[in-house]
Amino acid sequence: MTTVPEPSAELLQRAAAVRLAAVDLGQTDDGQRAAALQAMADALDERAAAIVAANREDLERSAAEGLAPALMARLKLDATKLAGAIEGVRKVAALEDPLGRRQLHRELDQGLVLERITVPLGVVGVIFEARPDAVMQIASLAIRSGNGAILKGGSEARCTNEAVMEALKHGLSSSDVSADALTLLTTRQESLALLRLDGLVDLIIPRGSNELVRFIQDNTRIPVLGHADGICHLYVDAAADVAQALRVAIDSKTQYPAACNAIETLLVHEAIAPAFLAEAVPAFRDAGVTLRGDAASQALGVGAAASEEDWRTEYLDLVLAVRVVPDMDSAMEHIRRFGSRHTEAIVTGDAAVADRFLAAVDSSGVYHNCSTRFADGFRYGFGAEVGISTQTLPPRGPVGLEGLVTYRYRLRGDGHIAADFSSGARQFSHSDLPL
Amino acid sequence: MTTVPEPSAELLQRAAAVRLAAVDLGQTDDGQRAAALQAMADALDERAAAIVAANREDLERSAAEGLAPALMARLKLDATKLAGAIEGVRKVAALEDPLGRRQLHRELDQGLVLERITVPLGVVGVIFEARPDAVMQIASLAIRSGNGAILKGGSEARCTNEAVMEALKHGLSSSDVSADALTLLTTRQESLALLRLDGLVDLIIPRGSNELVRFIQDNTRIPVLGHADGICHLYVDAAADVAQALRVAIDSKTQYPAACNAIETLLVHEAIAPAFLAEAVPAFRDAGVTLRGDAASQALGVGAAASEEDWRTEYLDLVLAVRVVPDMDSAMEHIRRFGSRHTEAIVTGDAAVADRFLAAVDSSGVYHNCSTRFADGFRYGFGAEVGISTQTLPPRGPVGLEGLVTYRYRLRGDGHIAADFSSGARQFSHSDLPL
Numbered sequence: 001m002t003t004v005p006e007p008s009a010e011l012l013q014r015a016a017a018v019r020l021a022a023v024d025l026g027q028t029d030d031g032q033r034a035a036a037l038q039a040m041a042d043a044l045d046e047r048a049a050a051i052v053a054a055n056r057e058d059l060e061r062s063a064a065e066g067l068a069p070a071l072m073a074r075l076k077l078d079a080t081k082l083a084g085a086i087e088g089v090r091k092v093a094a095l096e097d098p099l100g101r102r103q104l105h106r107e108l109d110q111g112l113v114l115e116r117i118t119v120p121l122g123v124v125g126v127i128f129e130a131r132p133d134a135v136m137q138i139a140s141l142a143i144r145s146g147n148g149a150i151l152k153g154g155s156e157a158r159c160t161n162e163a164v165m166e167a168l169k170h171g172l173s174s175s176d177v178s179a180d181a182l183t184l185l186t187t188r189q190e191s192l193a194l195l196r197l198d199g200l201v202d203l204i205i206p207r208g209s210n211e212l213v214r215f216i217q218d219n220t221r222i223p224v225l226g227h228a229d230g231i232c233h234l235y236v237d238a239a240a241d242v243a244q245a246l247r248v249a250i251d252s253k254t255q256y257p258a259a260c261n262a263i264e265t266l267l268v269h270e271a272i273a274p275a276f277l278a279e280a281v282p283a284f285r286d287a288g289v290t291l292r293g294d295a296a297s298q299a300l301g302v303g304a305a306a307s308e309e310d311w312r313t314e315y316l317d318l319v320l321a322v323r324v325v326p327d328m329d330s331a332m333e334h335i336r337r338f339g340s341r342h343t344e345a346i347v348t349g350d351a352a353v354a355d356r357f358l359a360a361v362d363s364s365g366v367y368h369n370c371s372t373r374f375a376d377g378f379r380y381g382f383g384a385e386v387g388i389s390t391q392t393l394p395p396r397g398p399v400g401l402e403g404l405v406t407y408r409y410r411l412r413g414d415g416h417i418a419a420d421f422s423s424g425a426r427q428f429s430h431s432d433l434p435l
Numbered sequence: 436m437t438t439v440p441e442p443s444a445e446l447l448q449r450a451a452a453v454r455l456a457a458v459d460l461g462q463t464d465d466g467q468r469a470a471a472l473q474a475m476a477d478a479l480d481e482r483a484a485a486i487v488a489a490n491r492e493d494l495e496r497s498a499a500e501g502l503a504p505a506l507m508a509r510l511k512l513d514a515t516k517l518a519g520a521i522e523g524v525r526k527v528a529a530l531e532d533p534l535g536r537r538q539l540h541r542e543l544d545q546g547l548v549l550e551r552i553t554v555p556l557g558v559v560g561v562i563f564e565a566r567p568d569a570v571m572q573i574a575s576l577a578i579r580s581g582n583g584a585i586l587k588g589g590s591e592a593r594c595t596n597e598a599v600m601e602a603l604k605h606g607l608s609s610s611d612v613s614a615d616a617l618t619l620l621t622t623r624q625e626s627l628a629l630l631r632l633d634g635l636v637d638l639i640i641p642r643g644s645n646e647l648v649r650f651i652q653d654n655t656r657i658p659v660l661g662h663a664d665g666i667c668h669l670y671v672d673a674a675a676d677v678a679q680a681l682r683v684a685i686d687s688k689t690q691y692p693a694a695c696n697a698i699e700t701l702l703v704h705e706a707i708a709p710a711f712l713a714e715a716v717p718a719f720r721d722a723g724v725t726l727r728g729d730a731a732s733q734a735l736g737v738g739a740a741a742s743e744e745d746w747r748t749e750y751l752d753l754v755l756a757v758r759v760v761p762d763m764d765s766a767m768e769h770i771r772r773f774g775s776r777h778t779e780a781i782v783t784g785d786a787a788v789a790d791r792f793l794a795a796v797d798s799s800g801v802y803h804n805c806s807t808r809f810a811d812g813f814r815y816g817f818g819a820e821v822g823i824s825t826q827t828l829p830p831r832g833p834v835g836l837e838g839l840v841t842y843r844y845r846l847r848g849d850g851h852i853a854a855d856f857s858s859g860a861r862q863f864s865h866s867d868l869p870l
Contacts, residue, residue, distance in 0.1 A: 364844060368846070369849055371853050380543070381541055381543065406829050413803065415805070
């Protein structure tokens with residue numbers, strides 16, 4: 001087991017500088033933060049050639065080290081991809097300000113008024129893997145929401161990440177936001193020690209494997225916004241339209257199989273299983289998907305057998321487990337037992353059945369007659385996302401800027417004291433005022 | 436270090452039963468849950484004599500074991516206190532339903548509509564100390580918000596807790612909510628093993644010492660709603676009205692010194708320190724409060740010296756640390772360094788100064804010209820509270836029913852698939868609909 005080291009004096013100092021910068025950042029207004037993001041985007045534009053060159057260096061070194069082709073593709077940041085990422089920063093600048101929203105406004109007594117206002121979290125720590133565009137995306141979301149950020153990227157992308165971070169800080173230095181609000185960690189020791197920075201870091205966002213997320217959860221007192229497995233299910237009900245069910249199933253599995261919102265298990269009502277599988281088995285074969293089924297679905301054409309382990313597996317690949325169920329309750333029981341509370345869908349023409357599924361299945365996304373692939377911040381209209389959370393507590397599901405803010409209660413009085421209310425000399429009015 | 440044992444088969448079975456009951460509970464409507472709480476209250480009324488008798492047994496045993504008088508007072512549940520607690524259950528029944536609220540309603544495309552709806556967390560695990568009225572309060576908050584609850588009380592109160600739980604379950608059995616939704620753990624082994632019930636328990640709420648909260652945070656993957664220290668500050672600004680500042684200071688310290696929202700440190704602007712301390716030193720002495728000050732405040736009459744350790748101490752007693760500061764920035768720096776982000780107040784007649792304090796101090800409560808003792812769910816008008824959270828992420832500050840719910844995204848389509856949007860065949864409309 002990896003042990004988590006104590007933070008070095010140098011790391012503590014850098015984290016304290018981020019925290020201090022974040023205090024000022026938290027008091028900037030919407031325009032100042034939006035302008036800071038534009039300045040970040042401008043600086044990236046100016047330094048685009050240097051960033052692409054740095055990325056080539058990372059690519060050459062990684063190729064020599066034998067990095068897998070899929071990871072090489074993720075690592076690559078050419079001029080076109082960089083331009084897209086810079087456009088993303090400008091889009092985050094244009095998003096609605098998540099700060100300063102009044103969520104509660106209440107008179108407690110004459111002259112004693114309570115408000116609840118959204119405020120930044122403070123400092124977020126983000127640990128991510130190969131993709132260097134993540135630095136731009138996360139830094140822009142953090143600054144837009146008034147938060148400092150400590151970032152740690154994969155070592156394959158170190159030259160790119162450093163070039164990007166330099167540009168971002170250069171951009172900030174020409175804005176009202178201190179360049180100290182962002183910092184990049186470069187060593188593994190530092191990223192481990194980040195887990196010990198409670199008091200300086202308010203939220204850790206791991207973007208990587210399940211193992212990474214679990215390791216972090218087990219080794220820090222800082223709250224972690226993470227997703228564990230995405231074991232998503234599609235249930236084809238007896239009252240489904242076969243053509244619609246097939247279309248949704250194919251999209252949910254194949255549109256991007258490596259995504260956490262792709263389905264891993266198909267549950268089919270026994271009444272529709274013969275008709276549905278007669279079409280689905282060849283269709284999945286044509287789409288390059290290997291099916292693994294229970295005995296009933298094998299009897300209907302599914303070629304390979306699924307073991308209990310299959311119900312628990314996030315394939316992230318063109319493999320799909322299939323099970324025939326006697327009724328919707330069995331489907332829901334299967335989901336309860338093996339699901340990861342990410343996203344589950346039902347295809348049915350019966351509205352009452354759909355309502356029951358949507359009310360009873362406790363996943364962050366419950367869908368009727370559409371693909372699970374819609375579970376995504378951009379598709380939900382959040383503009384950008386820091387990730388998808390499979391935790392039960394909010395923020396849950398796709399997390400946009402809203403997940404990077406908290407709130408604060410402000411109470412203004414005129415010398416009000418609690419003793420007067422305890423003695424009965426005064427009574428609370430608790431009357432809500434306009435927001 | 437205490438080790439956390441694996442859950443026994445029996446505990447796993449009981450927890451699974453709570454979870455299953457919670458699934459049904461989550462689908463009850465407002466009226467059914469309110470009626471279940473009334474049935475719980477009725478059953479407590481019927482069994483009041485038996486509960487009080489059970490409490491006498493606990494009191495006698497604890498007296499023989501030499502329990503401290505303060506804890507004896509907390510343990511005591513006579514007919515009057517019980518009647519008050521039952522009244523509390525009925526009040527929770529009358530609170531507005533926190534479930535089924537639509538927080539977001541958006542058309543993503545024609546016929547593809549997204550909603551975000553509040554839903555229960557699932558199952559909460561609550562570990563609390565001596566007060567047996569906590570069982571009634573927590574059980575009613577949990578059921579009202581559609582959650583199952585696993586409770587573990589202090590061993591001093593075991594007879595009372597069991598008698599109360601029996602009544603609550605008896606009440607539920609005559610309602611639409613299964614009695615399995617509540618369970619009481621009785622051994623320390625079980626309460627430790629509760630920390631390992633990830634997947635069955637969604638939130639742990641410890642109500643006890645800081646040590647208990649920290650131990651739990653360090654030994655579970657389940658989210659913990661806890662408060663660490665309540666080191667609250669009152670800053671008396673140069674522009675304060677001395678009489679008002681004194682009134683607020685005395686109330687903030689003495690109205691209930693054992694509460695987490697009582698102040699532990701008084702920060703006084705040097706310009707007002709002579710005038711303020713000339714009145715405050717004798718006033719605190721008369722109120723039985725021992726002051727410990729820095730050199731400047733000692734020169735102005737504070738009797739004892741404060742060490743660095745005092746700034747970090749939650750006295751929970753009639754002791755107050757005092758420090759003279761050259762300006763508000765120094766006061767805010769002190770709060771940043773030593774505070775626990777619970778509640779801080781400023782007394783000043785200068786509205787701009789107050790605004791700056793309320794914007795810059797990052798505690799869950801920031802107050803102007805009123806006592807820190809208002810940091811409380813009842814006083815905020817929440818009707819009841821599960822506790823006060825000093826974490827940064829929501830729920831923060833006093834936590835009412837709202838802290839026991841999460842949300843779920845529901846998406847309804849008509850065969851919509853993601854591929855159509857990737858290919859450009861369809862575009863997202865993202866138009867918000869009425870809530």
